[in-house]
Amino acid sequence: MSHFDLIVVGAGIIGAACADAATAAGLRVAIVEPGPIGGGSTAAAMGHLVAMDDDPVELALSRYSLQLWEAFADLAEAEFSRCGTLWVARNPQEIGAIDTRIARLAAAGIEARAVDADELYRLEPLLAPGMAGGLRVPGDAVVYPPRVALHLVKRACAHGATLHHGRRVLTLGDGAVTLDDGSRLVGPVLVATGCALPQLLPELPMRSRKGHLVITDRYPGLLHHQVLELGYADSAHGDADSSVAFNVQPRPTGQILIGSSREFGDGDSAVSPPMVQRMLQRAFTFMPGLRDLQALRTWTGFRPTPIDGRPYLGAVPGYRDVWAAAGHEGLGVTTALGSARLLIDLLRGDTPAIDPAPFAPSRVTT
Amino acid sequence: MTERYDVLVVGAGPAGLAAAQAAASHGRRVGVIDAQARPGGQVWRHDIAKPPTRAAQAAIAAIDHVELLAGHTVIASEGHTLRTESAHGAHDLEYSALILATGARELLLPFPGWTLPGVTGAGGLQALVKQGWPITGKRVIVAGSGPLLLAAADSLRTHGAQLLGIHEQAPARTMAAFTAQLWRWPERAMQALGLRARLASVPYRFGSHVRAAFGRETLEAVEIVGPHGVQRVACDHLAVGYGLVPDTGLARLLGCALQDGAVHPGVRVDSFGRTSVTHVFAAGEACGIGGLAVARIEGAIAGHAAAGDDASATALLRRRTRARRFSGLLARSFALVPHLHALATPQTTVCRCEDVPLGALDDFSDTRAARLASRCGMGACQGRICGSALAELGRFMPAGSGRPPLFPARLDSLAASAGDLSVTADC
Ligand SMILES: Cc1cc2nc3c(=O)[nH]c(=O)nc-3n(C[C@H](O)[C@H](O)[C@H](O)COP(=O)(O)OP(=O)(O)OC[C@H]3O[C@@H](n4cnc5c(N)ncnc54)[C@H](O)[C@@H]3O)c2cc1C
Ligand SMILES: Cc1cc2nc3c(=O)[nH]c(=O)nc-3n(C[C@H](O)[C@H](O)[C@H](O)COP(=O)(O)OP(=O)(O)OC[C@H]3O[C@@H](n4cnc5c(N)ncnc54)[C@H](O)[C@@H]3O)c2cc1C
Numbered sequence: 001m002s003h004f005d006l007i008v009v010g011a012g013i014i015g016a017a018c019a020d021a022a023t024a025a026g027l028r029v030a031i032v033e034p035g036p037i038g039g040g041s042t043a044a045a046m047g048h049l050v051a052m053d054d055d056p057v058e059l060a061l062s063r064y065s066l067q068l069w070e071a072f073a074d075l076a077e078a079e080f081s082r083c084g085t086l087w088v089a090r091n092p093q094e095i096g097a098i099d100t101r102i103a104r105l106a107a108a109g110i111e112a113r114a115v116d117a118d119e120l121y122r123l124e125p126l127l128a129p130g131m132a133g134g135l136r137v138p139g140d141a142v143v144y145p146p147r148v149a150l151h152l153v154k155r156a157c158a159h160g161a162t163l164h165h166g167r168r169v170l171t172l173g174d175g176a177v178t179l180d181d182g183s184r185l186v187g188p189v190l191v192a193t194g195c196a197l198p199q200l201l202p203e204l205p206m207r208s209r210k211g212h213l214v215i216t217d218r219y220p221g222l223l224h225h226q227v228l229e230l231g232y233a234d235s236a237h238g239d240a241d242s243s244v245a246f247n248v249q250p251r252p253t254g255q256i257l258i259g260s261s262r263e264f265g266d267g268d269s270a271v272s273p274p275m276v277q278r279m280l281q282r283a284f285t286f287m288p289g290l291r292d293l294q295a296l297r298t299w300t301g302f303r304p305t306p307i308d309g310r311p312y313l314g315a316v317p318g319y320r321d322v323w324a325a326a327g328h329e330g331l332g333v334t335t336a337l338g339s340a341r342l343l344i345d346l347l348r349g350d351t352p353a354i355d356p357a358p359f360a361p362s363r364v365t366t
Numbered sequence: 367m368t369e370r371y372d373v374l375v376v377g378a379g380p381a382g383l384a385a386a387q388a389a390a391s392h393g394r395r396v397g398v399i400d401a402q403a404r405p406g407g408q409v410w411r412h413d414i415a416k417p418p419t420r421a422a423q424a425a426i427a428a429i430d431h432v433e434l435l436a437g438h439t440v441i442a443s444e445g446h447t448l449r450t451e452s453a454h455g456a457h458d459l460e461y462s463a464l465i466l467a468t469g470a471r472e473l474l475l476p477f478p479g480w481t482l483p484g485v486t487g488a489g490g491l492q493a494l495v496k497q498g499w500p501i502t503g504k505r506v507i508v509a510g511s512g513p514l515l516l517a518a519a520d521s522l523r524t525h526g527a528q529l530l531g532i533h534e535q536a537p538a539r540t541m542a543a544f545t546a547q548l549w550r551w552p553e554r555a556m557q558a559l560g561l562r563a564r565l566a567s568v569p570y571r572f573g574s575h576v577r578a579a580f581g582r583e584t585l586e587a588v589e590i591v592g593p594h595g596v597q598r599v600a601c602d603h604l605a606v607g608y609g610l611v612p613d614t615g616l617a618r619l620l621g622c623a624l625q626d627g628a629v630h631p632g633v634r635v636d637s638f639g640r641t642s643v644t645h646v647f648a649a650g651e652a653c654g655i656g657g658l659a660v661a662r663i664e665g666a667i668a669g670h671a672a673a674g675d676d677a678s679a680t681a682l683l684r685r686r687t688r689a690r691r692f693s694g695l696l697a698r699s700f701a702l703v704p705h706l707h708a709l710a711t712p713q714t715t716v717c718r719c720e721d722v723p724l725g726a727l728d729d730f731s732d733t734r735a736a737r738l739a740s741r742c743g744m745g746a747c748q749g750r751i752c753g754s755a756l757a758e759l760g761r762f763m764p765a766g767s768g769r770p771p772l773f774p775a776r777l778d779s780l781a782a783s784a785g786d787l788s789v790t791a792d793c
Contacts, residue, residue, distance in 0.1 A: 036735030043738050214780070273780075
């Protein structure tokens with residue numbers, strides 16, 4: 001039996017960030033991960049570090065987290081590229097929403113600027129004719145999530161964390177876990193298992209929201225920003241059973257990553273050709289020139305989605321020394337570092353930099 | 367519009383042509399898809415300098431009641447429908463029964479200098495010169511393993527290359543044993559004798575392999591290790607291939623089980639060529655390397671079985687068993703000697719698409735973890751080259767996602783919905 005100050009269950013981007021933050025705070029940490037580090041939702045993600053302003057609570061967490069990401073801007077493993085985000089408006093109604101968004105972002109301390117149609121086409125000549133304008137957020141960036149997760153785990157291990165790789169947590173009790181090899185680890189437990197959260201904590205509801213992505217061959221210089229439709233949030237945070245939105249990203253390699261789709265389903269990870277068709281058709285209405293690019297690969301992933309769309313960060317009611325950090329939906333890469341700090345502050349009895357109340361797991365159990 | 371076929375065959379090599387002929391002989395509507403512009407597959411690939419062999423002509427003539435979809439690459443599948451891409455766009459083809467005759471690919475192994483321009487696969491260079499790539503007067507070394515080296519050398523010679531030598535890694539002892547067995551397959555023995563006679567002036571060395579390739583911009587010289595020591599030879603081209611591996615990409619996309627326990631598994635089939643997926647058959651090199659004769663017979667068996675004529679298929683089973691025995695002899699005779707696995711250094715590029723050196727994979731025991739961290743195998747060749755190489759080195763199982771697109775394809779081809787598609791045969 002081994003004793004730790006914190007047992008982190010799951011080494012996706014969230015668990016990895018928590019383990020890293022905990023060791024930085026001087027805690028003795030154990031990490032348990034059955035698969036590749038960052039091999040879950042984290043491996044599927046686009047890696048867009050984006051300030052989404054439609055929920056002020058999420059925006060506060062994102063803003064906090066984005067500041068922490070700055071420390072990774074020069075890290076080779078992160079493949080950090082500050083391409084910024086360009087939100088595209090198709091019509092005057094969408095243009096009308098831009099000022100509100102700028103104001104909300106500004107209130108959170110994030111720089112954003114309206115661009116007229118002329119500038120829009122100068123910034124991204126590939127856009128279809130007839131767009132009305134857009135919103136540019138220059139500080140947003142792109143990273144390669146699984147390598148960041150691996151880096152964070154390695155750094156945690158360099159600071160004394162023990163990695164139980166290839167092991168899975170089978171059961172969970174007050175301040176202890178049992179692994180699939182029968183061994184028992186004792187200490188406060190942090191469950192960061194993403195979509196699998198209900199397996200260990202059934203009282204915290206979680207749905208898996210499937211997403212498809214397509215990546216192309218290399219076309220350096222073709223695209224400059226991560227470009228999304230302004231209506232993206234309607235797809236992202238709407239409740240439709242399935243939706244698609246225009247969302248394209250220039251990878252540092254010159255490849256173009258194309259999203260995005262959202263659907264609640266049966267957990268089947270197979271690529272669905274009709275969904276890929278829908279998603280690409282949507283992309284072509286904004287960028288017809290994409291049609292001729294060569295697609296190399298497609299894949300799917302699952303976003304861990306709580307009922308209210310906000311992650312669970314905090315103590316789990318009904319247990320002693322069991323904590324949760326999961327449910328980051330489509331923003332878990334962006335918000336990983338802030339979530340980790342917030343959680344470690346709570347664990348140590350310190351006051352977090354942002355209000356933790358909206359994320360408390362108790363909101364769904366009481 | 368979706369075209370419907372009773373039997374659809376993927377691959378117009380010897381196996382696919384035989385399958386199509388057999389299926390069509392039962393009055394079925396049959397289509398044959400091939401990515402290449404002309405039928406014939408690898409062995410009967412069109413050569414601008416030579417008329418096709420009589421066997422090739424006959425096999426191609428025998429499918430005149432079959433719709434040939436040449437220049438169509440299968441890129442995706444859904445239900446009983448394959449999506450292909452051609453110069454004219456995307457097409458959907460529906461089938462009642464499907465026969466996979468997708469053949470084999472060359473096994474390339476990484477060694478220092480293997481990514482220099484001028485270094486190609488042996489079959490790869492053969493295919494290029496057959497299409498007219500200029501080779502006249504160029505100094506060429508052929509190396510690696512297997513009967514393909516002789517076939518490739520023969521094509522290179524026909525097109526005017528100056529062949530400096532053929533270097534077979536298998537030791538002389540093993541090769542002598544192989545030759546002694548060959549009389550049991552008279553067709554193969556004749557083929558081998560013919561090749562050797564035509565290549566009589568070219569040194570054919572056993573127990574000999576290329577250790578490294580050198581050159582500033584392009585290939586200038588290679589270092590060859592043989593029974594008598596190390597030799598440095600100046601040359602313009604190195605054509606090096608370590609034998610063939612079954613092409614199972616489409617089979618995996620369709621969810622067909624592969625053979626257990628093999629380093630380069632073929633598609634798992636029963637004696638009629640039935641795969642683990644109902645209505646899907648496989649034949650030829652895709653099921654394990656065996657050469658032309660195996661491909662022809664297995665193609666015919668699968669064609670009859672797919673058309674529902676089990677009796678005709680059964681009648682061919684004895685010939686198949688005999689032909690397949692040759693596969694075993696090939697595998698034993700040309701098994702790679704262990705030191706070939708140690709040619710690549712940690713600095714040697716293993717994935718050329720994503721520029722990944724072999725050493726970058728050292729920290730990982732798990733294929734997926736290594737791929738995620740290094741992106742090895744995630745580039746334009748989709749892991750076809752490095753996946754087989756790494757499997758051979760005992761590092762990982764072959765890559766390949768089993769997800770569409772099977773080959774790089776236009777986004778437009780993936781995006782088209784079935785209703786918008788048209789099919790044009792013979793285009
Ligand atoms: C298609 C797609 C695109 C996305 N794009 C973006 C984007 O651009 N920007 C962004 O910010 N976010 C994006 N996301 C969201 C982001 O990927 C997720 O929010 C984030 O990766 C969640 O991380 P996680 O660590 O909670 O989960 P995971 O990465 O799934 O990690 C959970 C880990 O727990 C392990 N585990 C499970 N059960 C156990 C057990 N019993 N014991 C031990 N370990 C266990 C798993 O093996 C896994 O490694 C995207 C998601 C998808 C699907
Ligand atoms: C590069 C190379 C060169 C060779 N040269 C010789 C030689 O000179 N002499 C010799 O005896 N043997 C040669 N071989 C061995 C050869 O594999 C066999 O002799 C024989 O051709 C096998 O027949 P097959 O029908 O099984 O496959 P193949 O002849 O390989 O035919 C398979 C066909 O399937 C097509 N195909 C595969 N996937 C798809 C897809 N997704 N969509 C559309 N089409 C697809 C390919 O384009 C190919 O034409 C060579 C093999 C290779 C790999």
